[in-house]
Amino acid sequence: MQFSDFGRKLTSRSGILQLMDDIGRPLPGGIKTYPLGGGNPARVKATEELYRREMERILSSGEAFEDIISHYDAPQGRTRFIEAVTSFFRSRYGWDISEENIAVTNGSQSAMFYLLNLFSGRTEGREQTILFPLMPEYIGYADQGIEEGTFRSVAARCEYFSDRTFKYTLDQEAVERYLNEHDEVGAIAVSRPTNPSGNVLTDGEIKALARMAHEHSIPLIVDNAYGLPFPDIIFIDDAEPIWNEDIILSMSLSKIGLPSIRTGIVIARREIASALSNMNAIAALASCTMGQVLSENLIASGELVKAAKEHVRPFYQEKARKAEGWIRRYFDGTEYFLHRIEGSIFTWLYLPSLKIPTLEFYSILMDNGVVTVPGEYFFFGSDEKPYPHEHYDKCLRLNYSGPDDLTEEGIRIISRLYREYS
Ligand SMILES: Cc1ncc(COP(=O)(O)O)c(C=O)c1O
Numbered sequence: 001m002q003f004s005d006f007g008r009k010l011t012s013r014s015g016i017l018q019l020m021d022d023i024g025r026p027l028p029g030g031i032k033t034y035p036l037g038g039g040n041p042a043r044v045k046a047t048e049e050l051y052r053r054e055m056e057r058i059l060s061s062g063e064a065f066e067d068i069i070s071h072y073d074a075p076q077g078r079t080r081f082i083e084a085v086t087s088f089f090r091s092r093y094g095w096d097i098s099e100e101n102i103a104v105t106n107g108s109q110s111a112m113f114y115l116l117n118l119f120s121g122r123t124e125g126r127e128q129t130i131l132f133p134l135m136p137e138y139i140g141y142a143d144q145g146i147e148e149g150t151f152r153s154v155a156a157r158c159e160y161f162s163d164r165t166f167k168y169t170l171d172q173e174a175v176e177r178y179l180n181e182h183d184e185v186g187a188i189a190v191s192r193p194t195n196p197s198g199n200v201l202t203d204g205e206i207k208a209l210a211r212m213a214h215e216h217s218i219p220l221i222v223d224n225a226y227g228l229p230f231p232d233i234i235f236i237d238d239a240e241p242i243w244n245e246d247i248i249l250s251m252s253l254s255k256i257g258l259p260s261i262r263t264g265i266v267i268a269r270r271e272i273a274s275a276l277s278n279m280n281a282i283a284a285l286a287s288c289t290m291g292q293v294l295s296e297n298l299i300a301s302g303e304l305v306k307a308a309k310e311h312v313r314p315f316y317q318e319k320a321r322k323a324e325g326w327i328r329r330y331f332d333g334t335e336y337f338l339h340r341i342e343g344s345i346f347t348w349l350y351l352p353s354l355k356i357p358t359l360e361f362y363s364i365l366m367d368n369g370v371v372t373v374p375g376e377y378f379f380f381g382s383d384e385k386p387y388p389h390e391h392y393d394k395c396l397r398l399n400y401s402g403p404d405d406l407t408e409e410g411i412r413i414i415s416r417l418y419r420e421y422s
Contacts, residue, residue, distance in 0.1 A: 047257035050303060073292070081293070093243075095267075102266070105284075112250060120151070130150065157170070166350065187218050193234060198343055199342055225251070243267055323398070346400070347398045351394050361396070361417070374395075
């Protein structure tokens, strides 16, 4: 038996596989676990109550439940859900979209897999590529390209501040230069808020990228899994939801309470939404109906967005505030820097004095029960090894959405071991 190139690529020991394994697998017996690793969101009571209410309504309305579970939707998604999404974005933000601009997928991870491969790989005799203009980027993209070497990147610029924080910014000149010199780029892709750093690209940066995409007749893919208007895990006030025909906006219901009921939403120009539906038919026949059913009335009535703003955002903002406080307390006296926590459910810690790569440090932390994600996985898209960025093997991604006592103790243990390995 022999796996194909495609099979081998997708069964390799990828960073995302390790991360998802770490979420699901208990550590050896007797060790207390501090789960600061994968991307599991927290339970937020207010959204759970909304979904429960919707589920109870379904269960008590005749055969509505049986109707929902007993047939496939169209590959594009459920008609009523797509109508709700379309009219919400049309009326709330004035976006010029119709139902044909929407495609629903089994989570935004699948949407990104479709999109990144729709625009990269062998194209009319040459290799088309995806440009990630702000490395580090989400570990979950790194191995999604079916063909080797089609993901390219430009390293983020880094601005340091006197309060031990830093912020990644777009190196606009370098991105512009790259696009001018590489006409094989098929799309630009970013996450906003960015996983792992918690950075939120400014409206100006998004508009600059969309302009560059327009000039090169390629799309800008914006992964909005943590963004606006839902789940709204954005802590700065000057960020807006942005869409136009140059932008493909990928959204998700995972971080607003439904990670297990896979639901991704893509808003894009019609031919792209239609291409995604066709891909979905081949890869999955259709997407999961339940998340669409549970959320369609909530989207139409504005309740989901209200819950995001009034409950989800403050919930994570408070978690972020506490996590930053613990980092400042326990790392005091060490050489550390923290990315400004502008959004997402992560903090990104730069440990310049670390004597070993974070991949090694990660294993030592695991032995002590602390699950994190080492930074190396978030740097990809360059032929230079190691990746040419001073943060490459000196950063850890910490998920702060777990129980407070475990997050605090996890951070304390990391700081103790950082002192030992500095
Ligand atoms: C930036 C980003 N995009 C996409 C996803 C995938 O989420 P889902 O497939 O659950 O929508 C995640 C998950 O953590 C993420 O962090």
